[in-house]
Amino acid sequence: MSYAMEKLREEKVFKDPVHRYIHVRDRVIWDLVGTKEFQRLRRIKQLGTTFLTFHGAEHSRFSHSLGVYEIVRRIVDDVFKGRQEWDESDRLLSLCAALLHDLGHGPFSHAFEKVFQFDHEYFTQAIIMGDTEVNQVLRLVSADFPKKVAEVIAKTSEKKLVISLISSQIDADRMDYLLRDAYFTGVSYGHFDMERILRVMRPKEDQVVFKKSGMHAVEDYIMSRYQMYWQVYFHPVSRSGEVILQKILHRAKELHEQFYHFKHEPKHFVTLFEGKPKLKDYLELDESVVLYYFHVWQEEDDPILKDLCYRFLNRHLFKYIEFDPATEYKKYMKLVTLFTDAGINPEYYLVLDSSSDLPYDFYRPGEEEERLPIQLSMSNGEIRELSRQSEIVEAISGKRRTDHKLYFPLDLLKDESTKKNEKRQIKELLGING
Numbered sequence: 001m002s003y004a005m006e007k008l009r010e011e012k013v014f015k016d017p018v019h020r021y022i023h024v025r026d027r028v029i030w031d032l033v034g035t036k037e038f039q040r041l042r043r044i045k046q047l048g049t050t051f052l053t054f055h056g057a058e059h060s061r062f063s064h065s066l067g068v069y070e071i072v073r074r075i076v077d078d079v080f081k082g083r084q085e086w087d088e089s090d091r092l093l094s095l096c097a098a099l100l101h102d103l104g105h106g107p108f109s110h111a112f113e114k115v116f117q118f119d120h121e122y123f124t125q126a127i128i129m130g131d132t133e134v135n136q137v138l139r140l141v142s143a144d145f146p147k148k149v150a151e152v153i154a155k156t157s158e159k160k161l162v163i164s165l166i167s168s169q170i171d172a173d174r175m176d177y178l179l180r181d182a183y184f185t186g187v188s189y190g191h192f193d194m195e196r197i198l199r200v201m202r203p204k205e206d207q208v209v210f211k212k213s214g215m216h217a218v219e220d221y222i223m224s225r226y227q228m229y230w231q232v233y234f235h236p237v238s239r240s241g242e243v244i245l246q247k248i249l250h251r252a253k254e255l256h257e258q259f260y261h262f263k264h265e266p267k268h269f270v271t272l273f274e275g276k277p278k279l280k281d282y283l284e285l286d287e288s289v290v291l292y293y294f295h296v297w298q299e300e301d302d303p304i305l306k307d308l309c310y311r312f313l314n315r316h317l318f319k320y321i322e323f324d325p326a327t328e329y330k331k332y333m334k335l336v337t338l339f340t341d342a343g344i345n346p347e348y349y350l351v352l353d354s355s356s357d358l359p360y361d362f363y364r365p366g367e368e369e370e371r372l373p374i375q376l377s378m379s380n381g382e383i384r385e386l387s388r389q390s391e392i393v394e395a396i397s398g399k400r401r402t403d404h405k406l407y408f409p410l411d412l413l414k415d416e417s418t419k420k421n422e423k424r425q426i427k428e429l430l431g432i433n434g
Contacts, residue, residue, distance in 0.1 A: 043286035049241035160206035189227035323406035
């Protein structure tokens with residue numbers, strides 16, 4: 001029997017709070033889970049700094065990746081199996097792409113990416129194609145199998161139906177993270193009827209479609225996603241933690257470029273600071289390593305790095321106000337001047353942060369980010385785009401919501417032992433009493 005077809009002598013299961021059990025029977029999947037690159041995901045939180053707001057949000061990329069695998073396994077083994085438009089030879093490719101889709105995430109995920117200007121999907125592909133244990137396992141299937149998996153994750157594969165299982169406007173990735181994040185944050189927004197959605201999924205040429213009879217479950221999913229983004233993912237307290245995290249990394253990078261002598265040299269960050277991250281160095285970074293540096297950097301002589309690390313580790317976060325940069329630009333420039341005059345570096349202590357989300361969009365060919373629309377299969381066999389059938393989805397379709405907040409350290413402004421006049425002017429502009 002070929003390695004690709006090999007089954008474990010006995011099915012392995014992971015007990016899971018969202019899916020009850022995650023089932024593994026394929027030798028390839030079991031071996032991939034055991035690789036050091038996949039085990040590294042245990043040490044990276046799924047929700048970055050959200051634990052600062054919702055204390056239960058300590059779950060990892062590891063558990064999410066297993067969850068996405070399990071949803072795809074159920075689809076290909078239960079829902080699609082035996083259907084004419086499903087190619088059974090794509091089964092293992094689908095399972096591996098689902099399991100490995102987040103392999104390249106760094107510590108604190110998206111905040112990390114913004115500072116060092118890279119995409120986790122680049123590192124996901126680099127891990128799959130590089131000199132790694134994951135690559136060794138995939139090559140046992142076939143010499144070109146790592147490339148096939150990487151192409152699915154990069155969305156360049158000719159297997160469009162497989163891509164849509166893990167990357168579309170309703171896919172296994174989104175379904176798992178909404179349910180999982182809702183569970184661990186303790187909110188009710190992210191709940192929807194996944195069982196019903198799975199029952200009405202059908203393979204259709206280049207993408208998954210949904211039976212019209214299941215439209216209300218799909219609507220519920222769309223609204224759950226909308227609520228989760230604004231109530232959890234974009235929560236201003238979590239964003240405050242992310243702002244400070246980014247500023248710590250910016251400061252450390254700036255000090256490195258200025259040849260500052262660190263008491264605790266950031267050797268794990270050097271290639272990142274220099275814009276030439278090596279895969280080996282990147283894989284050695286996880287959140288425990290980053291938090292170690294934040295801990296020891298509290299002893300540095302640089303007052304900004306020291307202060308920001310203390311704030312992050314002890315949850316002394318920045319406060320915020322609603323702020324529209326388009327209409328309040330002059331106020332912002334005045335605040336920059338006053339912060340500077342008050343001896344508070346505005347680059348690190350006056351931060352404008354924007355959140356933006358497009359809950360659902362129909363197909364707009366040629367746009368930078370082409371979104372594959374959700375298609376409904378009508379009882380007569382006709383295919384129709386979701387927003388043309390659903391008044392609820394039509395109401396939010398194509399409508400991007402953007403939110404801007406200005407973050408600042410209120411404690412430094414309340415301390416009027418120095419620069420009393422400047423700080424009072426700042427508080428007046430920010431609308432702060434006392």
